Amino acid sequence: MSDDARPPIGDVVREIVRASAASVVDTRGAALADETDGVHRHRTAVRRVRSVLAAFAPPLDLAAARRVRVVFAEWGGQLGVVRDAEVRADAAAQALEKQQIADDGIRRRLVDDELLQYQRLHARLVELAEGERLAEADALLRDLAADPVLEGAEESARRALRRILRREVRRVRRAAKRQDGSVERLHEVRKAGRRLRYVGEAIGAATPLFADIVADLAAAGEAVHDLLGDHRDLVIFAERVERERARAARAGEPVAAYDALAAEARATADRRLEGLDDALARIRTAGRPLR
Numbered sequence: 001m002s003d004d005a006r007p008p009i010g011d012v013v014r015e016i017v018r019a020s021a022a023s024v025v026d027t028r029g030a031a032l033a034d035e036t037d038g039v040h041r042h043r044t045a046v047r048r049v050r051s052v053l054a055a056f057a058p059p060l061d062l063a064a065a066r067r068v069r070v071v072f073a074e075w076g077g078q079l080g081v082v083r084d085a086e087v088r089a090d091a092a093a094q095a096l097e098k099q100q101i102a103d104d105g106i107r108r109r110l111v112d113d114e115l116l117q118y119q120r121l122h123a124r125l126v127e128l129a130e131g132e133r134l135a136e137a138d139a140l141l142r143d144l145a146a147d148p149v150l151e152g153a154e155e156s157a158r159r160a161l162r163r164i165l166r167r168e169v170r171r172v173r174r175a176a177k178r179q180d181g182s183v184e185r186l187h188e189v190r191k192a193g194r195r196l197r198y199v200g201e202a203i204g205a206a207t208p209l210f211a212d213i214v215a216d217l218a219a220a221g222e223a224v225h226d227l228l229g230d231h232r233d234l235v236i237f238a239e240r241v242e243r244e245r246a247r248a249a250r251a252g253e254p255v256a257a258y259d260a261l262a263a264e265a266r267a268t269a270d271r272r273l274e275g276l277d278d279a280l281a282r283i284r285t286a287g288r289p290l291r
Contacts, residue, residue: 009160010153013056015206020049021145032126043079046072051198061149071137082121089114091237101257109244162290168196169287176280186228193224216286223279234269238262
């Protein structure tokens with residue numbers, strides 16, 4: 001099929017922005033009601049809309065897309081603080097069960113205290129949801145979704161999407177080349193993989209163009225994101241265990257179980273990284289037909 005074939009990119013981008021914006025609205029109620037996985041799903045929706053606005057600008061107007069991304073970065077940050085507490089408590093509970101550690105002191109420090117913190121943070125999130133800042137963000141997103149400002153809206157979607165997808169693949173590869181094993185650099189690779197996933201999924205839901213390619217890219221991006229997300233969570237968990245170990249030692253409590261938990265978390269984190277090269281290779285392979 002010729003690159004000049006219809007539909008125009010404007011039609012595809014309008015649908016992508018509309019669907020992404022609707023997901024933000026649709027998932028917020030469950031997050032604020034503290035339903036199971038509610039915060040996680042809403043945080044994902046916010047990340048998704050920010051990712052597609054970044055990837056599709058242009059043809060989206062850069063300034064308009066940036067304004068929405070900035071205001072939702074703040075809300076996404078608040079969601080992240082709440083979600084991270086939830087993840088830490090869950091990771092600790094699973095680790096204690098796996099190693100068959102039945103110590104009330106350790107459970108209190110690693111699980112119960114974290115759950116209390118989660119409850120406090122979630123209550124604060126509900127308060128923030130009623131503020132003017134989020135109302136402003138919602139209004140900006142609603143206006144953008146209703147009437148997005150587009151440049152070159154009549155360009156063929158096939159040509160524009162090929163260019164956008166190639167750009168996102170290069171973004172992952174550049175981040176991978178810069179990574180030096182540090183948590184910060186690995187996080188950049190993770191974010192690039194996540195954005196590739198969201199862009200691929202958004203295109204796949206909006207148009208049949210490049211159907212197999214975007215499905216493969218989305219799956220490969222998700223693999224990178226999940227692998228590095230697991231690694232990050234394990235490292236953070238190990239650091240928390242080590243901090244609580246120090247507090248337990250000062251209180252005269254036994255610390256051997258803390259050492260075992262931290263060692264296992266760090267070893268598992270290292271094993272996760274062993275799959276990174278293969279996950280990145282999947283992205284290279286999936287992107288080859290776009291050349």
